[in-house]
Amino acid sequence: MGGLVGESRGKAVLRACGCAVAGLFLIAGCAADGTPKGGAASGGPGASVTQGTGSPGASTPAARPSGAVPIPMPPVDESKQPRTAAEARDLLARIIVAEQDLGPEVVRSAPFESGPGRWPVLDESCVWQTEGLPDDVLATSTRHFHIPAGSGRGRVRINATVTVHHNREESGWETARAMEEVLRCPDQKLREGEELKSLWGGALYLGEQLNQWTEDAFTESGKYAGADGGPYPYTWSQAQYGPVTVAIAAKGAQGVTDDDLNAYVAKGTGQMMYLAKQELGKAAG
Template sequence: MGGLVKRNRGNAALRACGCAVVGLFLIAGCSADGTPKGGAASRTPAAPPGTGGSTAGPGSTAASTPTGGTGFPLVPELDESKQPKTVAEARELLRRVVIAEQALGPEVVRSTPFESDPGHWPVLDEGCVWQTAGLPADVLATSTRYFHVPAKDGRGRVRLSATVTIHHNRLESGWETARSMEEVLRCPDQKLREGEELKSLWGGVLYLGEQMNGWTEDAFTESGKYVGAQDGGPHYYTWSQAQFGPVTVAIAARGAAGITEEAVSAFVVQGTSRMMAQAKQELGKAAG
């Protein structure tokens, strides 16, 4: 891959891009039980330069924790004693964080294949083509589940995917987010596989406490257009990724004919909010 491009906190244009999806999460809100109101391809980056235990650098934050006016933190303090230390522990945590199709809405069904190979990892090569490689040293466990909303009544098929990745610590998950931003800058046009491409991608990252991000340690989003041999296009495409401690969660959505961008974004809001809430429940310190 090309040289790392760290997030430029002074880049107002990228911050504005990041606000688009962050704002959607705030607008979506949560119900009384903490779940969100209403209702693509996995594309996670390669390993960071080290696997040390420091929490400084990408993914760390010194911002005060917003409460959303409830008195309870939207981002609780991480309980480091709960962080998984082995592959087996990470896979168990992943199982409790990743969502099934019911979490995305009644029309969503499983695709075939349903889950990614747990021993493989997508890497964006120098030619901006996604390839498959073995897991990098900093990843304890990762999984992507694939869903879709079937085409009917003149509406095309909406493709969705949910990805959860478990690292050793916050530093490593922060570097994953940083590299996601680097990939968009390096490759605004990307080839997913033969006959499937992403075009005109843009992205942005916001730390906790920056502008409208009050729900995750790092909020990353990218959007653009999807073109597929089977699905036609260009159609709206968006990817949103969130981080809590050593965990990143993400939803990718590829739109279709007859589907509004708002409807596609609603799936992203629903899925990412749910998985982030579950990660916080598993790894956050108890209140009191």
């Protein structure tokens, strides 16, 4: 990330809070590079190679990770970076997770995918709005999943987002803005009847604490309240590699713990970071 991004991040967040990011992945049973430890549960990303999870017409995605394979931080191959919106959409379709990547109990929600031309903006009143894509974003997509209520547990909501920028500096600024939003708006309104409360965030740049898996890691945690009641646990994690950011948000429910959510967040974010490195990293040797 450029110097201005690092300066903004340093002012935005207390670095001591960043240990929560690395801790999230260790608690969830992942290695420091974000990949699952000791294989995966049946139906998870280590269970089999998943093909064709992108949008119709998209290129076939890279193979999903199998077991605990450490993935180093390869240099970004600039020749692989997308230059157009079409190339960026094709790339994110090969990176973004599908429901089977998160676990056998996870299903698609309706609507499933956000419109490709919309961008979330937190306004001055701490209310989320949508606008057209900003100039620094080539493409973005969000997929919506849930775990149906049952066995004394309420419905868990999970969102996965991949955003492709022109370059690393732009993706770094996206992370910096996310940190500043938490400080500016610890209470946020998602839409009518849905709110996030008491948010706090932390960041770890590559090499800080236990972060060896992403160029910049950021997480926020707090409470979620919606139509099913609350407040319940909420967590969101974003990771950066070159021009790409990947993120998972998980909203809890009755009978769901922070550790439950952390497992899905770590699994999904680690999976997408693995694929981003596969797609954009320079080959070894």
